[in-house]
Amino acid sequence: MKSRSPREVAELLKDHLIHPSEAAEILEDGEPSEIAASLAGLDEADAADVIEHLDLSVQRDLVDFIPRGHMARVIERMAPDARADLIKELPEEVAHGILPLVAQAERVDIARLVSYEEGTAGSVMTTEYAVVNADDTVSAAREELRRQAPGEETGYYVYVIDSDRNLIGIVSLRQLLLARPQQRIEEIAQRDCVSVNAKDDQETLGDIFSRYELPSVPVVDDTGRMVGRITADDVIDVVEEEADEDIYHLGAAGRPINYLRSGVLRIARERITWLLILVATGLITSSLLQHYRGYLLAEGGIVLVCFIPLLMGSGGNAGSQTTAVIIRGLSTGEIEMRDVWRVIFKEMQVGLMVGLALGMCAGVRALLVGRDQGGSPIRLGLTVGLTMIGTVALAKTLGGALPILFKKIHLDPALMSAPFISSIVDVLTVIGYFALVRVIYF
Amino acid sequence: MKSRSPREVAELLKDHLIHPSEAAEILEDGEPSEIAASLAGLDEADAADVIEHLDLSVQRDLVDFIPRGHMARVIERMAPDARADLIKELPEEVAHGILPLVAQAERVDIARLVSYEEGTAGSVMTTEYAVVNADDTVSAAREELRRQAPGEETGYYVYVIDSDRNLIGIVSLRQLLLARPQQRIEEIAQRDCVSVNAKDDQETLGDIFSRYELPSVPVVDDTGRMVGRITADDVIDVVEEEADEDIYHLGAAGRPINYLRSGVLRIARERITWLLILVATGLITSSLLQHYRGYLLAEGGIVLVCFIPLLMGSGGNAGSQTTAVIIRGLSTGEIEMRDVWRVIFKEMQVGLMVGLALGMCAGVRALLVGRDQGGSPIRLGLTVGLTMIGTVALAKTLGGALPILFKKIHLDPALMSAPFISSIVDVLTVIGYFALVRVIYF
Numbered sequence: 001m002k003s004r005s006p007r008e009v010a011e012l013l014k015d016h017l018i019h020p021s022e023a024a025e026i027l028e029d030g031e032p033s034e035i036a037a038s039l040a041g042l043d044e045a046d047a048a049d050v051i052e053h054l055d056l057s058v059q060r061d062l063v064d065f066i067p068r069g070h071m072a073r074v075i076e077r078m079a080p081d082a083r084a085d086l087i088k089e090l091p092e093e094v095a096h097g098i099l100p101l102v103a104q105a106e107r108v109d110i111a112r113l114v115s116y117e118e119g120t121a122g123s124v125m126t127t128e129y130a131v132v133n134a135d136d137t138v139s140a141a142r143e144e145l146r147r148q149a150p151g152e153e154t155g156y157y158v159y160v161i162d163s164d165r166n167l168i169g170i171v172s173l174r175q176l177l178l179a180r181p182q183q184r185i186e187e188i189a190q191r192d193c194v195s196v197n198a199k200d201d202q203e204t205l206g207d208i209f210s211r212y213e214l215p216s217v218p219v220v221d222d223t224g225r226m227v228g229r230i231t232a233d234d235v236i237d238v239v240e241e242e243a244d245e246d247i248y249h250l251g252a253a254g255r256p257i258n259y260l261r262s263g264v265l266r267i268a269r270e271r272i273t274w275l276l277i278l279v280a281t282g283l284i285t286s287s288l289l290q291h292y293r294g295y296l297l298a299e300g301g302i303v304l305v306c307f308i309p310l311l312m313g314s315g316g317n318a319g320s321q322t323t324a325v326i327i328r329g330l331s332t333g334e335i336e337m338r339d340v341w342r343v344i345f346k347e348m349q350v351g352l353m354v355g356l357a358l359g360m361c362a363g364v365r366a367l368l369v370g371r372d373q374g375g376s377p378i379r380l381g382l383t384v385g386l387t388m389i390g391t392v393a394l395a396k397t398l399g400g401a402l403p404i405l406f407k408k409i410h411l412d413p414a415l416m417s418a419p420f421i422s423s424i425v426d427v428l429t430v431i432g433y434f435a436l437v438r439v440i441y442f
Numbered sequence: 443m444k445s446r447s448p449r450e451v452a453e454l455l456k457d458h459l460i461h462p463s464e465a466a467e468i469l470e471d472g473e474p475s476e477i478a479a480s481l482a483g484l485d486e487a488d489a490a491d492v493i494e495h496l497d498l499s500v501q502r503d504l505v506d507f508i509p510r511g512h513m514a515r516v517i518e519r520m521a522p523d524a525r526a527d528l529i530k531e532l533p534e535e536v537a538h539g540i541l542p543l544v545a546q547a548e549r550v551d552i553a554r555l556v557s558y559e560e561g562t563a564g565s566v567m568t569t570e571y572a573v574v575n576a577d578d579t580v581s582a583a584r585e586e587l588r589r590q591a592p593g594e595e596t597g598y599y600v601y602v603i604d605s606d607r608n609l610i611g612i613v614s615l616r617q618l619l620l621a622r623p624q625q626r627i628e629e630i631a632q633r634d635c636v637s638v639n640a641k642d643d644q645e646t647l648g649d650i651f652s653r654y655e656l657p658s659v660p661v662v663d664d665t666g667r668m669v670g671r672i673t674a675d676d677v678i679d680v681v682e683e684e685a686d687e688d689i690y691h692l693g694a695a696g697r698p699i700n701y702l703r704s705g706v707l708r709i710a711r712e713r714i715t716w717l718l719i720l721v722a723t724g725l726i727t728s729s730l731l732q733h734y735r736g737y738l739l740a741e742g743g744i745v746l747v748c749f750i751p752l753l754m755g756s757g758g759n760a761g762s763q764t765t766a767v768i769i770r771g772l773s774t775g776e777i778e779m780r781d782v783w784r785v786i787f788k789e790m791q792v793g794l795m796v797g798l799a800l801g802m803c804a805g806v807r808a809l810l811v812g813r814d815q816g817g818s819p820i821r822l823g824l825t826v827g828l829t830m831i832g833t834v835a836l837a838k839t840l841g842g843a844l845p846i847l848f849k850k851i852h853l854d855p856a857l858m859s860a861p862f863i864s865s866i867v868d869v870l871t872v873i874g875y876f877a878l879v880r881v882i883y884f
Contacts, residue, residue, distance in 0.1 A: 019636075021653045053653070146620050156598035156615065156657060173598065173615035178588050194461075210678045211463045211495070215598060215657040232674030236652045236681055243685030244770060250692060251766025251860060252759060259771055260781060264791045271763050272796050275834075278759045279800050282752035283807055289748040290811065296747070302738055305747050306731040309754055309868065310724035316758070317694060317720045317861040321713050324693025328686060329701050339702060346706060353710040358721050365725055369732065392717075418693060418860070419759040426751065 006030055010038040013046060020046070024053035032058070036065035044073040052082035055258055060089045063098075072101035075110075080127040081234070084113035112227075121205060122198030124238055125219045125228030130154040131161050132185055134168055139181035141171075155216045159226055160189040167218050167226040169193055195220050198227055205230065206239040207333050246331050250324055252278070252417035274417070281423035285312075285430055292434045295441075303373055304437060307366060307384045308430065314358055315391035315429050316422030322347055322399030323418045330407055337408055343400045351396030352389065359388040379440050387433045394432075395425040448472055452480040455488060462488070466495035474500065478507035486515040494524035497700055502531045505540075514543035517552075522569040523676070526555035554669075563647060564640030566680055567661045567670030572596040573603050574627055576610055581623035583613075597658045601668055602631045609660050609668040611635055637662050640669055647672065648681040649775050688773050692766055694720070694859035716859070723865035727754075727872055734876045737883075745815055746879060749808060749826045750872065756800055757833035757871050758864030764789055764841030765860045772849055779850055785842045793838030794831065801830035821882050829875045836874075837867045 004012075009026050012018040027035045027050070035058070039047045051059055051074060063071060063086075075083050075098065087095050087110055099107060109127055116122025130148050132141040145158065158176065160169040169189035179188050194208065195218045208217060209232050219228040244256040254270030289308070295301050326343060329335030335343065363385025370377030402416040446454075451468050454460040469477045469492070477500070481489045493501055493516060505513060505528075517525050517540065529537050529552055541549060551569050558564025572590050574583040587600065600618065602611040611631035621630050636650065637660045650659060651674050661670040686698040696712030731750075737743050768785065771777030777785065805827025812819030844858040 019654065025653075142619060145616070154616065173619055174587070174596065177584060177615060177619050206678055206682060209675045210682070211467075212461065213673070213675045215674060231655070232657060232678060233651045233655045236648055236674060236678055239678055239681050239685070240648060240652070240774060243681070243688070244774075246685070247689055247692060247766050247770045250689060251762045253763040253766045259767055259776060260784065264788060264795065267788070268792045268795045271760075271792065272799055274763070275756065275759060275796055275800055276803070279752070279756055279803055282755045283804075285755070286748045286752045286807075289751070290745065290815075293744050293748070296738075296744055302735050302744075303732065305738070306728045306735070309731070309751060309872075310721070310728045312751055312755070313724045313727070313758075313861075313865065313868065314717065314721055316755075316864075317717060318713075320693045320861055321695035321716070324689050324695045325701055328689045332682060332686075334701060342702065346709070349706040350710045350713065353706065354714050354717055357714055358717055361718070361721050362725075365728075369728075373732075419755075419762055422758075423755065426755065430751075 006034050006038040010041055013038075013042055013050065016046075020049035021053040023050050028054055028058055032061040033065050035062055039066075044070070045077045048074045048077035052078050052086075055261065056085060056089050057258060057261065059086050063090060063094060068098050069101055072098050076103050076106045080109055080113060081125060084110055084123075088114050088118075116198055119202050120198060121196045121200040121202055121219055121230060122228065124202055124205065124234055125198065125230045126234075127228050128154060129216075129218070129226075129229035130158045131165075131226065132158050132171070134160050134162055134184075134186040134189065136185045137181065138176060138179045138183045138185065138188070141176060141185055142181075145176075155229065155231065157216060157218075159218050159229075160185055161226055165226055166224045167193075167195055167220050170218070193218065196230065197222065202238050203242055203331065204333075205235045206242070209235045242331060246327055250327055250418050252419045274419070278419055278423055281420075281427065285423075285426045288427065288430045292430070292437075295434060295437050298441075300373070300376070303369060303380065304383070304433075306369070307362065308433065310362060311384070311387050311391055311433060312422075312426045312429050314362070314388060315395040315425040316418075318351065318354065318358075318392040319395035319399035319421045319425050320418040322350075322396045323403060323416065323421055326400050326403045327416075330403060335404070337404065340401070340404045340408075343404060344397055347396040347400035348393060351393035354396075355389040355392030358392055359385040362388045376441070383433070383436045383440050387429065387436055390432055391425065391429045394428060395421070398425060448476050448480040452483055455480075455484055455492065458488075462491035463495040465492050470496055470500055474503040475507050477504055481508075486512070487519045490516045490519035494520050494528075497703065498527060498531050499700060499703065501528050505532060505536060510540050511543055514540050518545050518548045522551055522555060523567065526552055526565075530556050530560075558640055561644050562640060563638045563642040563644055563661055563672060564670065566644055566647065566676050567640065567672045568676075569670050570596060571658075571660070571668075571671035572600045573607075573668065574600050574613070576602050576604055576626075576628040576631065578627045579623065580618060580621045580625045580627065580630070583618060583627055584623075587618075597671065597673065599658060599660075601660050601671075602627055603668055607668055608666045609635075609637055609662050612660070635660065638672065639664065644680050645684055645773065646775075647677045648684070651677045684773060688769055692769055692860050694861045716861070720861055720865055723862075723869065727865075727868045730869065730872045734872070734879075737876060737879050740883075742815070742818070745811060745822065746825070746875075748811070749804065750875065752804060753826070753829050753833055753875060754864075754868045754871050756804070756830060757837040757867040758860075760793065760796065760800075760834040761837035761841035761863045761867050762860040764792075764838045765845060765858065765863050768842050768845045769858075772845060777846070779846065782843065782846045782850075785846060786839055789838040789842035790835060793835030796838075797831040797834030800834055801827040804830045818883070825875070825878045825882050829871065829878055832874055833867065833871045836870060837863070840867060 004026055006027060009023050013023050027038055130145055132144050157170045157172055159167055162168050169191040170193040171189050175188050194212050198219050198221055216229050216231045218226055219230055221227050248256050252274040296305050363381045366384035367377045367381030370380035399421050402421060406416050446468055448469055451465050455465050469480055572587055574586050599612045599614055601609055604610055611633040612635040613631050617630050636654050640661050640663055658671050658673045660668055661672055663669050690698050694716040738747050805823045808826035809819045809823030812822035841863050844863060848858050
């Protein structure tokens with residue numbers, strides 16, 4: 001499929017022999033001017049179908065190659081949520097050039113949708129849905145459905161509203177199909193339906209859809225008026241997006257960007273900030289080592305240094321495990337703020353347990369090295385083994401506690417990335433190690 | 443809501459004043475015997491609704507506290523996919539004790555669903571869906587729908603089959619509602635509908651649902667016969683599950699488990715394997731440092747050691763960033779096998795670019811330290827700076843290449859966790875650092 005040329009794609013699209021999303025996937029790799037050329041022969045509705053499946057950054061670039069009047073017609077035919085996303089992505093002067101050419105009804109719809117903040121339920125919803133009045137009979141409701149958006153698929157549920165457009169329940173199309181024509185909608189409507197507020201955080205949507213097993217959920221404003229609908233397939237995108245963010249944050253990789261389409265400079269810019277912060281904390285560790293160099297220069301002291309990277313690395317790894325689990329748990333809602341002590345207590349225990357195992361390995365190895373080199377093998381083994389236990393337990397406790405504490409003070413818990421927690425543990429490991437050296441050796 | 447007692451929950455459930463999933467969430471924290479007691483007063487359908495919303499491990503433990511005959515009735519009333527998952531989770535002897543008591547039709551359905559391997563589309567699908575015959579008229583199809591599973595919600599699409607049960611298209615309930623009664627189904631059916639094979643990998647589902655924006659997708663066997671239906675809300679669970687796996691693997695945290703409900707021993711067991719592997723590679727690094735200790739003991743050599751943790755840490759962090767991006771990209775399908783050279787080339791460039799920036803910082807710092815301590819500041823600065831550039835570029839290149847190569851040889855790319863790649867980079871960093879020391883100092 002991927003090997004088709006833009007010209008072939010245009011032909012297939014004209015005859016509806018290819019799904020718009022597949023066409024978009026093929027065209028996406030080309031230049032914006034090529035994409036515009038491929039779409040030029042299509043009618044506006046077909047072009048809209050393809051454009052809304054393109055990556056947003058591609059859509060933005062493409063707009064420059066389509067005449068404004070034509071673009072306005074295309075925007076009128078795009079899905080409400082897709083066109084609102086595009087308008088938000090466009091530079092202000094470009095949007096202001098096109099919007100006045102868009103028909104009144106669609107312009108109002110766009111203005112309403114773009115007003116919802118990114119990351120809210122309102123920014124995910126569509127305004128394409130069917131409503132019926134609670135007082136209607138089933139047969140009147142069927143007529144109403146025929147009238148509303150005749151060509152479109154408006155989903156399994158029809159929303160039941162009162163005269164003020166307040167959401168008061170839902171009926172499924174199945175119910176409408178099977179009910180007697182003279183029944184009233186309010187008799188068959190399901191009243192205690194799940195709904196979300198347009199201002200709700202989109203993070204909560206995955207949980208609501210999977211818990212209540214719904215194909216779509218109505219969105220209301222603060223006064224209970226119906227303003228939109230969110231479909232499960234859009235929530236799949238939200239869930240993927242949130243997971244992307246978790247993973248990028250965990251790896252301290254900056255914001256999620258379209259990797260293959262982004263230039264090297266853009267990628268480097270996303271990555272450099274965290275790396276510089278981590279180098280700064282790394283320099284603290286290196287200053288500490290200089291501070292303690294007296295110990296290393298003492299008779300047989302140099303062997304002490306060989307175990308520092310092992311200890312730091314193990315602390316980092318032990319912390320990464322916990323941070324991964326906790327960041328993910330916080331974001332899926334499995335772990336909540338009130339679990340903070342439970343998490344800390346658990347990680348302390350797990351940390352001591354696995355620390356003991358790792359401490360034994362490292363301690364025995366240090367003992368053997370110390371014996372070979374004629375130093376004081378027992379002291380070395382003890383210092384390395386005990387530091388390992390402490391480092392691992394500490395790393396796990398901090399890895400559990402810091403993301404939760406960060407969330408508590410309303411910062412993104414994922415700012416506490418695994419590398420950052422490792423850096424903190426590094427510093428503490430060096431201090432602890434040499435404190436032990438002083439006690440055990442001197 | 444969480445503060446209600448199990449007894450209160452039971453009362454609310456009996457009067458249908460609480461959603462089964464909310465009841466499940468509250469009950470889940472109690473002992474299995476308590477949960478069984480709360481559910482004992484409910485009829486089987488209501489109990490089934492609650493049980494299928496409990497965590498699978500809780501369902502498994504609960505079964506021991508419910509009489510077998512009653513459990514069989516409950517299983518008959520559970521959703522097809524939910525009960526198949528439960529049967530798969532039960533110890534064989536328990537399942538064999540209950541299944542013979544389950545009604546024939548449901549037993550056959552269970553046997554069919556459990557036969558699909560975990561991780562396939564078949565293991566996610568439900569067998570609850572509505573079908574109509576292509577030859578039927580619209581009014582006959584409506585009658586048929588009334589007959590099939592009268593109480594249930596079978597989704598927005600009705601599947602159109604031929605006399606051999608081959609899937610030949612779909613009609614939406616909206617179409618059925620609005621079509622003229624005497625029209626034939628094959629006239630209004632959409633023929634080129636998206637379907638998946640029951641053996642397809644569940645990882646592909648998120649992409650299909652979000653690309654085609656569908657509420658549900660029919661599942662067919664190898665011969666094209668309709669065998670089930672997958673709904674978008676179930677795919678949300680799949681997508682969350684896959685993201686969990688990515689994050690756990692990235693953090694080398696073992697398999698995803700229910701964190702709060704798992705005991706300390708269980709958690710420690712999941713974590714220890716990777717930590718031991720990483721300690722083993724860490725010991726290689728420490729042996730290398732011993733091997734090179736001659737350099738450290740030379741006049742002014744001790745200052746060299748102070749920069750090793752900084753270099754290793756930066757390599758690890760640079761690698762983690764890339765590994766996070768690539769593992770995620772592979773799993774969402776954004777990055778494919780054929781992109782391997784593109785990724786390697788990109789990461790090499792990004793690595794050199796950010797490596798240069800970090801190398802400058804570290805090099806200048808080393809220069810200043812060297813000057814203070816009266817060593818050879820320029821040599822030190824050069825050694826540290828150049829190693830930093832090499833380490834960061836190498837870490838990014840390996841972090842990009844190894845997950846893809848692992849996928850190529852059909853191993854889970856996430857086995858190449860960030861800590862593991864860091865360990866490899868650690869070893870190479872030490873070797874490179876002392877190679878530079880030899881060239882520059884001696």
